[in-house]
Amino acid sequence: MRVLVTGGSGLVGSAVRYITEHETGRFGGNNQGAEEWVFVSSAECDLRDFEATKSLFARVRPTHVLHLAARVGGLFANMQQPADFMRDNLAINDSVLQNAHDFGVEKVVSCLSTCIFPDAVDYPLTEAKVHLGPPHASNFGYAYAKRMVDVQNKAYHQQYGDMFTSVIPTNVFGPGDNYNLTSAHVIPALMHKCYLSLSPGAPPFVVAGTGRPLRQFVYSRDLARLMVWAVREYVDVEPIILSPSEHDEVSIATVATAIARTMGINAPLTFDTAKPDGQFRKPASNAKLVSLLPEFKFTPFDEALKESTEWFVQHYDKGARV
Ligand code: NAP
Numbered sequence: 097m098r099v100l101v102t103g104g105s106g107l108v109g110s111a112v113r114y115i116t117e118h119e120t121g122r123f124g125g126n127n128q129g130a131e132e133w134v135f136v137s138s139a140e141c142d143l144r145d146f147e148a149t150k151s152l153f154a155r156v157r158p159t160h161v162l163h164l165a166a167r168v169g170g171l172f173a174n175m176q177q178p179a180d181f182m183r184d185n186l187a188i189n190d191s192v193l194q195n196a197h198d199f200g201v202e203k204v205v206s207c208l209s210t211c212i213f214p215d216a217v218d219y220p221l222t223e224a225k226v227h228l229g230p231p232h233a234s235n236f237g238y239a240y241a242k243r244m245v246d247v248q249n250k251a252y253h254q255q256y257g258d259m260f261t262s263v264i265p266t267n268v269f270g271p272g273d274n275y276n277l278t279s280a281h282v283i284p285a286l287m288h289k290c291y292l293s294l295s296p297g298a299p300p301f302v303v304a305g306t307g308r309p310l311r312q313f314v315y316s317r318d319l320a321r322l323m324v325w326a327v328r329e330y331v332d333v334e335p336i337i338l339s340p341s342e343h344d345e346v347s348i349a350t351v352a353t354a355i356a357r358t359m360g361i362n363a364p365l366t367f368d369t370a371k372p373d374g375q376f377r378k379p380a381s382n383a384k385l386v387s388l389l390p391e392f393k394f395t396p397f398d399e400a401l402k403e404s405t406e407w408f409v410q411h412y413d414k415g416a417r418v
């Protein structure tokens with residue numbers, strides 16, 4: 097089994113690399129040498145380029161693909177560049193899936209996101225609700241491109257019998273995130289902003305929006321363990337939500353306060369309520385996951401957030417993607 101991991105240098109890809117290199121067993125790597133995991137970044141192959149992707153598949157000859165590569169960004173980047181988010185992701189997914197088909201790959205596990213779900217739909221989100229209405233206006237370009245992966249998976253399965261499936265994580269965070277202030281998701285953006293505010297004379301730490309929206313976060317290393325499991329054991333074209341319970345939502349204010357405390361700021365925080373809140377909440381049911389894998393234990397959120405904040409502080413000058 098040779099697994100090609102696209103997006104191998106990103107937040108999720110680096111977590112999969114960490115887990116497959118540092119852990120063993122059902123959710124870890126190795127498997128007595130029966131598996132090889134090959135991680136690629138955009139520097140090795142621009143997956144928007146069909147011919148370059150074909151050369152990559154010809155070189156690696158994967159039996160399985162964990163397809164994580166995507167143009168990814170937080171609320172503000174998605175609002176500013178909907179066309180780029182749509183076009184890049186459509187192109188990446190088309191060349192990865194068609195090449196996987198052409199090269200006879202046994203299984204592809206692609207990555208969707210709970211932010212692609214309809215905006216006006218009954219909660220909790222479930223795997224059956226992906227296409228039940230338009231996505232939130234703030235990220236429609238990314239959302240429609242990602243939804244097409246589910247359509248592509250079903251089309252390849254119906255026409256050729258290919259086992260192309262997808263997983264749907266909620267908001268991800270962890271070591272090695274994208275901390276760039278213009279494109280980061282909320283947790284890495286808040287870590288970076290909080291850290292900068294610690295310098296003498298620097299502007300104070302300000303949280304965008306009201307702080308009231310709720311998010312359901314999954315730690316990248318827990319997600320990586322679940323993805324390893326999905327590559328090996330999940331056999332169903334229908335997607336599966338990978339997340340802790342929908343009852344574990346956390347407010348943006350709680351997240352900001354926890355990050356500030358870890359960095360030594362105990363004063364009340366400032367909120368810039370002129371900035372958008374985005375979707376208020378998007379709770380997703382993990383019932384399907386729990387039914388298939390009842391024994392899986394998620395890392396407690398506070399512990400994972402503290403570990404991730406400490407990783408960022410330690411790596412700020414040493415390779416963090418700022
Ligand atoms: P990330 O940290 O931004 O990493 C993106 C990865 O995709 C990088 O390895 C990047 O390579 C690669 N990539 C981007 N454009 C590419 C291209 N044109 N050709 C080849 N590779 C390209 O993102 P992430 O958070 O790990 O996201 C991984 C997956 O999880 C994505 O499919 C995303 O939609 C999904 N997801 C993420 C979240 C979240 O909160 N982060 C939530 C739900 C779902 P370089 O490093 O070389 O640029």
Ligand code: GDP
Nearest residue numbers: 170171211280281282285304305309372373374
């Ligand atoms: P989303 O879950 O797809 O909306 O993406 P984000 O990870 O970008 O989370 C956005 C939520 O965090 C919104 O409620 C924002 O108002 C809030 N937020 C607060 N400060 C920031 C920040 O500095 N960057 C980002 N991206 N979001 C922030």
